[in-house]
Amino acid sequence: MSAYRERVAQDPALKAPADQARPATPARVLLPSILPALVVGVVASLLFLGVSALAEQFQHVLWRNLPDALGVGRYSVLWMLVMLTATGLAVGLVVWKVPGHAGPDPATTGLDARVLPPVVLPGLLLATALMLAGGPSLGPENPIIAVNVGLAFWLGSRFVPRMPGAMWPALAEAATIGALFGTPVAAALVISEALAGRRLKGPLWDNVFPPLAAAAAGALTTTLVAHPTFDLHLPVLGRPGWGDLLSALVIASLAALLGMCAVRAFPYVRGAFQRLGHPMLVIPAGGLVLGLLAALGGHLTLFKGLAEVGELARDPDGWSAGEFAVMTVVKLAALLVAASSGFRGGRIFPAVFVGTAFGLCAHALVSGVHPAVGVCAGVLGMLLAVTRQGWISLFTAAVLASSAAMLALLCIASLPAWLLVTGRPQMQLREDGTPVR
Known part of the structure; x- marks a missing residue:
């Protein structure tokens, strides 16, 4: 410790002068903001x-x-x-x-x-x-x-x-x-x-x-x-092992890559709908495509997806890997079409469904993948790709299982998934149609 203090004293770049410290805001300045904030x-x-x-x-x-x-x-x-x-x-x-x-x-x-x-x-x-x-x-x-x-x-x-x-x-x-x-x-x-x-x-x-x-x-x-709750009541993850860590790393990364496929296609799909010109053509055309996708993926791929996620989680073994895969792809395509064709809405909740179905597909394919690990890691990777909001992605994935052990796995799994999405186009366009980065 004495060596560190001596180094700080000799290196000006490591010092923190008092005049560079940011002064705290007086309480009297913050107090008037409380009532407007509450309202x-x-x-x-x-x-x-x-x-x-x-x-x-x-x-x-x-x-x-x-x-x-x-x-x-x-x-x-x-x-x-x-x-x-x-x-x-x-x-x-x-x-x-x-x-x-x-x-x-x-x-x-x-x-x-x-x-x-x-x-x-x-x-x-x-x-x-x-x-x-x-x-x-x-x-x-x-x-x-x-x-x-x-x-x-x-x-x-x-x-x-x-x-x-x-x-x-x-x-x-x-x-x-x-x-x-x-x-x-x-x-x-x-x-x-x-x-x-x-x-x-x-x-x-x-x-x-x-x-x-x-x-x-x-x-x-x-x-x-x-009285909302995001806890899906998935099978409880006990003490995580090396297999759980590997599952989280692989599933989160693959989900991020799958999400990036939709992100890459976003400006092209939006451009295709925009060629129709009038909103009375663009948005109904999007609705028709969504109807066809629902016919392919089933009624669980409709709506924002929060209630439907709960239905999937109540019976993680109730569908085959193929059925989960179809729901994953169809719901992601439906999210892409709805966001591209002028419907007003957000992308977080349907992305949670996509990640959940993807994680349960991994569980159905490899029985050693714990369903809670598969779901949380799938949601994490998908949200990172679709929203590019790191904290929201990590928080949403973590609360689905309400497990402290899961949070540690997700923090590690977020690192390679983030490297796959950061600096790349986002699922948001500028006015000229080019992707935001």
Whole structure:
């Protein structure tokens, strides 16, 4: 230790002068942000829950009540083709005629939403609810974050003008992520990742404090109202062995490579749909293709995939390796088509289904692969490729099994998977159609 201190004293580059230390933010500066953060958190969660509940009720009408009244099989090939094409027509009509056109092209958006004008938000909410009810393979996260960001900025700037304008989008994003996952941990990880490399004013925790308060309020509201859980109740992994480590490394890497195939195809598939020109052609065409894919993969490959993941996890040995492989490929193709053809939605939840099916396929092929290891590693690799969000990918994969031993395996498995995806094109395009890197 004395040798180290002597080296520090002699090497100026290793010193940390007091004048270079970032001063902490006084508590009196942070305190006024708590109430706005809590309000944003509660409102963001209630909006997410309201849209989800409305879409779920409409889904029951479309996929249960209506086919039963008509005497048609709920998930017959005919009904899936009709419903997904009709969903494309409905969403296309919203994009075409509703003021604001349901926001920007979803192929150009991610979790870090831009501030949209208030006139855009109703159409975006309507398009999202129709999508969730109709069956395309997208989740609610991207549009719900965009709506909450727009509302928070518009209302916050209007009624609390003393708050910095840039604070409202940060609060809304954190609150919505907390609400989506039912815990502020996911939001804290995303915030810290977003702040990496920025020149911060004060310590990291001072910068995270207001968004974390919003995320906590959003998560708690969701937990109290809806009682969500991501734990799939997979067979418990005991003490991991070398075989489990090898399985996690291989499955996560292969899942990342499979996800990158969809990422590479993304601009080409989107370009093919865009050649149709009008949203009343582009989005219904996407719905028709989604109907054909559903006919191939079955009803489990419909919708955002969270409930369907639970159905797979309840019986990991209930399908053959071939069936799991078909569901993996079909769901990934459905995610690619839905994201390319103009449906408003996010990619995290369907990617979780793809990773789960991929991991269970590995378990079915090699009995030595523990189902929990296969699922968590598959989800990790797929999310890394599709979202390029390291912390979200690791967190989502870890909570599926709720195991401390699994977390250690996933941390190691994330390293080669990240090397396969980092620096390469993302599943998000610029306005000119070129991939974001």
